[in-house]
Amino acid sequence: MTTALPPRFPITRPEIERVVTAFYAAVRAHPGLGPIFAVHVTDWPTHEAKVADFWANSILHERVYDGSPMAAHVNARNVQPGMFSTWLALFDAVLARELSPDQAAAWSALAHRIGRSLRAGVVDRSTLPGGIPKLR
Numbered sequence: 001m002t003t004a005l006p007p008r009f010p011i012t013r014p015e016i017e018r019v020v021t022a023f024y025a026a027v028r029a030h031p032g033l034g035p036i037f038a039v040h041v042t043d044w045p046t047h048e049a050k051v052a053d054f055w056a057n058s059i060l061h062e063r064v065y066d067g068s069p070m071a072a073h074v075n076a077r078n079v080q081p082g083m084f085s086t087w088l089a090l091f092d093a094v095l096a097r098e099l100s101p102d103q104a105a106a107w108s109a110l111a112h113r114i115g116r117s118l119r120a121g122v123v124d125r126s127t128l129p130g131g132i133p134k135l136r
């Protein structure tokens with residue numbers, strides 16, 4: 001697919017798919033994240049393909065992703081703000097294992113920006129003004 005914008009950094013679609021597959025294998029094995037994802041994901045290949053489309057959209061500017069990560073995380077109802085640091089640490093470990101240092105650093109920076117946005121959306125919905133937790 002030809003796009004008007006160049007990729008954010010040099011990476012191929014197969015590399016993106018490899019990282020996504022490796023990440024979700026690590027998620028399924030993770031004692032904290034695995035059970036959270038297991039509640040929501042029953043078809044891993046379809047989930048991984050959708051997430052690969054998200055990253056291809058974000059990095060390669062492909063227009064193949066159709067969804068709302070914010071809505072998905074909010075609607076899950078079991079995603080807590082503190083989980084994002086665990087998610088990002090695991091993602092960073094996979095990036096370091098699967099990609100060159102430059103690719104890993106660039107993708108990590110993007111993932112951390114997106115993670116901050118998602119975390120803020122979850123926090124904003126779970127707190128009252130002044131950061132007071134909502135109890136219901």
